Amino acid sequence: MLEKASAILDVIERGPASSAEIAQATGISRGTTFRLVRDMARLGLVARDGDRITLGPRIPQLAAAGNSVPVAHSWAEKLAALRDATDAFAVRLHQLHSPATRVCVAEILDLHAPQRSQLGMPEPLRADPVTLTFLTWQSKSNRPGAQVPAAVPYRDDTLTRTRRRGWAQGFTGPDHCVAIVAAPVLDRRKRVVAVLEISGPVAALSTTPGRTHGRSLIAVASESDVISECLYRRGAAVPGAPAQTVSSLHLLTTTRRTG
Template sequence: MSVFDKTAAIFDVLEGGSASISEIAAATGIPRETVTRLVRAMISIGLVARREDGRIAPGPRIAQLAAAAAAASKAAAEARLAALREATGASAVRLFRRGGPAGTARVCIAEVLDPQAPDRSQLGVPSPLRPDAVTQMFLAWQRPTDEAGRAPRGTVLYTANVLGWTRRRGWAQSFSGPDRHFTTVAAPVLHRPRQQLVGVLAISGPTAALKKDAGEVHGRALINAASLSEVITECMYPSDAPVTATQRGTV
């Protein structure tokens, strides 16, 4: 094994929690003396740290590298959302995850807004599922073990035929407000290769700007943006982490 292979093997062990030198040696098959030497070098550059009880744990450099990688991914994702808003003329582009008890709510976890748009920020605020394109997309891609064609009890319903067509087409469109003056188009963000839904990407804005056939006009662009899920599959933030004010994106 090369030094890099041995270092990676040590990190594989520490991924499950702290470990002693003996435990690392036993788990990796690397001689104890070699583990000791490698760990000492890794401590010197902050990759691992020795706790008060003598056990080895990931060091501060790992957290710094992870934070830098997360910031880069966030910036790339926000740039893609901003490009989508510019291309479609939408007043808002938002990324949603389903949440709440038994999936009865949805949470906007990323957004890019037109500074002149009247839309209020929805970031981090759980809201009930309601009959619109975002909810329709969540239900169209819900797990087969869920009750077919239904959201959790007490929320909106769609027929199996409508949801099947939505899934085949790849996008959904809805209108809201007086005279249907506001339009939303949504597409699924899928974790590949299992095609598991992890979020819904949506554009919204005045119908006069997006047009009544916004789904036909912009649906493919939305699907293409949502398919770039290596950056947004995890929706930029860990699923159990609260969204803070500093994670708002206004472009």
């Protein structure tokens, strides 16, 4: 059973999959796959998103606990300070997981944030500020639109405007009540290696969150020595950044500072 559970995790580590797709990829019968997924979900090892199975919240928690990550790291303080300064509910750092998926590799949540953790869970690229930021800066030739997937409806002029501003913004949730701002983390060759994102209620971030908080986000995203502490890319830091490595995912959930 442990070997089968491990095989299931191997499949969804590459991206969300249905029970049928997991059974086909692993060679495990559908009935056994269904029962294992059900039991693993109860333990927090996997999670359901509709009919798709993803990595569960217990995986990144175990990774962080195994490395005994202290909460006083400079990256945690910087991201928590960004959260407090912007009144965001969440600050997240994302990397591309595959050409079609991304993964949250570091996360600072407010203790009372209604948002669920996204840490360590590969998600498909979708039309939102994080994906827009990846697409805007990912081309090695720095030509907007050069690598835009057909499934994501962004035109060259949208990417050009985003590059000129330095950030992307958007809204989500019921009645677009949640604001999102994203900015690229660039290496010395100006290639995107990660995307820094803040999100929170429109009432806190304003109806023009990019104009209000874009510069603050860019300032933190430009601090490669801090960002390189966060990034999880098989133990490698940001290209061109100081030689620091981190070998696990990190999660910090804290109360908002007062006074």
